[in-house]
Amino acid sequence: MSHMWTFQRVGGLDQVVFKNANDIINLPDLDPKLWVALSCPTIGLDFDERTLALLDSDKDGRIRIPDILDAISWTRDKIISFDSILKTSETLPLSQIDTSTPSGNKLSVTAHSILASLNKSNVDYLSQDDIQQCIKTNADKLYNGDLIFPASSELSPEMQTFIQTAIQTTGAKKDMSGQDGIDLNIATTFVDNLKTWLQWQTKISNTQTPFGENSAEIWKLIQQLKPKIDDYFLRIELAQYAPQAQTALNVDEKYIVPTQNGLLSDEALAELPLSKIDTTNALDLVNGLNPLWKAKISRFKTLVASSLYNPDQLTPQEWQDIQQSLQAYATLISAKPEMAQLTVEIEPSASIEDMSNSVITKLANDDLLNEFKQMVEQDNKTPISASDVLVLEKLVLFHKHLYRLLVNFVSFADFFTPKTRAAFQLGNLYIDGRCATLCVAVDNIAKHSTMANYSELCLLYCECTRHGQKQLIAAAMTAGQGDLLIEGRNGVFIDNEGNDWDANVVKIITKPISIQQAILAPYQRIGRCITEQINKWASSKDADVEKSSEQALQNPANKFDIGKSVGIFAAIGLAVGAIGTALASIFQAIFSLTWWQFPLFFVGIFLIISGPSVILAWLKLRRRTLGPLLEASGWAINGQVKINLMLGGLLTSKAELPTNAKRNLHDPMKQRHQKLIVIFWLAILLGVGATAGWLWHEGYLDHYIKQHNQEQTQNKTDTTTNIDK
Known part of the structure; x- marks a missing residue:
């Protein structure tokens, strides 16, 4: 409690900052409720797989807080200072190995031996590649320090038979080269089982029966x-x-x-x-x-x-x-001893019961077991012991990756740093002129989408394929619009190793993407509504015309009724006149405004149309959070980890021209419909002329002309009166 922690408010919650080695050393004292994550899976992460396997000591496929604390404690006992871990160095300086203990001194000797075997005696650091090369070089050697022996041709025929039979009846482990072999525990258990079986068989053979x-x-x-x-x-x-x-x-x-086939x-x-x-x-x-x-x-x-x-x-x-x-014989038979069982990598494929007593007697001899023990002792004295090499590998990996694990588990510093990527970000999805960087692994889409829906993120579930391989991802779209984001669209997914995958959208969780989308959404809905209504009206009129044509052809006696047509034209004229009057009133009201009232008018129109949509979208965008998305992928998250508008704009980038690019606005592929434009304006003029003619014929224009003349006369009278005055 005496340690002074530093916290930073990021993503709606307080996250611890690792400033020095003491912050890591004192991490066991930090309240687990202040950790961003409580657990995470070992698969579906952009993280070193070998390091995750070493952290997952109980092999349950999960990394939890105790696993990380154990790694810190284990590493602290092997190195001098934690300051080098903060640098996430690719190599482990040999000077960092704590040689004050016998185990540390042995690790230092092994490290120098590894470098010497690789002709790097003048190098004072150890890398993961050095460890892998050492393992690969020593794997094919009989005495490589792994204390596991396969049935190698370098051994005597009797020892080969001993090892092969032990593998078949007791089990096996994988040695450094990947071959099946046995260690001293398997060999001892094998011999003990042989002796137990042999004693039982001896008792049976000594039992007197008449047969x-x-x-x-x-x-x-x-x-x-x-x-x-x-x-x-x-x-x-x-x-x-x-x-x-x-x-x-x-x-x-x-x-x-007999049955149908003639057989019993x-x-x-x-x-x-x-x-x-x-x-x-x-x-x-x-x-x-x-x-x-x-x-x-x-x-x-x-x-x-x-x-x-x-x-x-x-x-x-x-x-x-x-x-x-045979009663006494039967009693011994029913008392068959149980053979000892071991937890092994390769399960036994045969039983001692299938072996003859002569073979059992030969293999149960202590000479073979003693010879195997001598082999183990010699292997244990190998300068580069496999067990020590594995410890060095673990130390190198923890020294290299432990800090990155902390800033992706204890805090999400990598996620909130624009130039870095978090461990759960698997790559970039390019689709619809955008690049989504928040792409997480998915195991089951139906199960994942149920929980991820609460994140309030627009998610694209994509099936990615490459050279026969397949993986599922969920990509968050946090910028741009979603009009063209539909199921079935294709894109390209680039993983963090630079491999490109064909991506196909198989499911979409539709949510607000950006304020820009919210502003344009009402106008797009109005446009779609108008288009749909025009389509419906045109379809109905087309159907009416087709029906009328059929009736006219079927009954030629029906003639054109001029009276009805006049009524129809009159109705159309009244409608056009009403619309014109309404438009005239609107424009009269608009042009009666002063210059400074024009901007306020258009702002008011914008607020009336787009205001509600923008407010609703803003409220939903404020609720966007990373927690449910990761929870659906197997994480356990403390808090919400909010994604605000600025972070959303960084997680999805839109297509933009380079800053030094030039744009030619002349599009050679754009068609110029000059004739259609002329015809369009002629149609407008003819329509206006026909409407005016009809209005004059019906007497509407006379009324307006008289009214206009009266107003002009009154204005002249008023002007004369004013002049006289």
């Missing part, structure tokens, strides 16, 4: 035949008890009728009795057997012949005696 080495086979046959033989003897007892039921106890004819079903035969049922108190082991069980009965007869009074028959008592003689 000697045939006991195991006889026991398996008994397990298979017991239900059928018991069923047979039960049916015999029922036949002896109720002879009239003997027919019902045998096979019904309908069950042995094995499933049907398996359900039938073992042999013919009569009152004979013995099972004939030769004749009358169910064909499906005959082979097993024959083998059973051969193995237990010494225990039968009649080698061709089995009595109920002999059946019970045979099972009783």
Whole structure:
């Protein structure tokens, strides 16, 4: 609590500023409620994937606050100062490794060994590329320090068999080269399982039975035949008890009728009795057997012949005696030991039960296990140990990427800095003369749009394809207009690596985009309304003309009625006159204004038409927020993270000519319709002349002329009176 934090109000919430190393070191003391994010996914980010994998220690696909704090604590124990982390350097200076501890000193030795193996002994820093080259160089070596050994041809045949069998029955791990191998834990567990199995098999073989080495086979046959033989003897007892039921106890004819393909079903035969049922108190082991069980009965007869009074028959008592003689054997069989199981990358594909006792005895020898232990000890003494290389890789990656993670998780400094991009911004979408930079990953469009709708952002959901690959993105349009943003439009998505993807708009969440759109929207709606009404009127008139023409052709007796036409022309004249009078009144009122009232008049008209639309759009644009958009992509955000008008203008840029460009306004492709213009003005003049003629014919002009003459006479009289006075 004694640390002095610095906060900056950005995006509608207070965000911590990382000014020095102490801000990072004291981050565990910062209230989690003051972090911008609480968790984020490990996929769909413009961030180093290997670093995210190392941060996600529990492999649940999420990065949370404890994961970041653990990374800070782990890194703090390995380096001298956190000041170099603020620089987000691509390399780790060897002088930054804390050699005051045995583990740190070992890392320093390993780092120098890596550089020496790469012929960089004169270099005093380590990069991620150096680590990758070291891993690649040592991967094919048998002793590479990873303590995992595949069945390499460099090993003896006996050791190769040992490793291969352990992989098949116990499991495997991937070594540095990506091959399947075993470590000391797998080898020890494998040998222990072999010894346990061998001890159990020894107890079984030492158990005395009348059948000697045939006991195991006889026991398996008994397990298979017991239900059928018991069923047979039960049916015999029922036949002896109720002879009239003997027919019902045998096979019904309908069950042995061939199927459509002329064959009997094995499933049907398996359900039938073992042999013919009569009152004979013995099972004939030769004749009358169910064909499906005959082979097993024959083998059973051969193995237990010494225990039968009649080698061709089995009595109920002999059946019970045979099972009783194997009781001790059965007890050991049911006590089969459980083999130890390990958590491995490659699951076992076979079982020890499938191995012969001779092979088990050979592999369970301690000599092979001791030889493997010596291999592990030698591998552990390798100057460049794989475990130390992985620790160095983690340190280099955290040193390089930890600060960027903090300014994209604890705060959103990268998002609110115009020249940088946040970790969740995957690239730029170019469409409709604009470039949208706020493009986030989407897994499921339907699920994502439900939550993202609350962001009040106009979102374009695009399906992006490139060389057989596909990804889904949501792009926020925060500037310009949305008239031509429709589903099905194509654009180009450029990811942060410079790869171009074909983008197709598959869904749109329509929201206000800009104030400019709000100003023009009412006029566009009025224009569309007028166009629709004209289209409807023209369509109806066209239909009326077509209908009238058909009626005239069908009934030639109908003649042109001049009376009706005069009425129609009179009505049209009255309408035109009314419109003219209204326009005259409006223009008279306008021109009666003084010069300074003209701007106020047009401002008032603008406020009446566009004012409500602009106010509503402004209120909605103020509610634009980043939180729901990221929440839909799997983030957990503290607060709203507002997107104001200025930031919205930066997130979507419109097409603009360069500052030093010249523009030629002469368009050679623009058609000049001179004849049409002349015809248009002639039509206007003819219309005005026809209207004036009709008004004169009806006497309207005489009235206006008399009224005008009276006004002129009155004006002259007034003027004369004034002069006399």
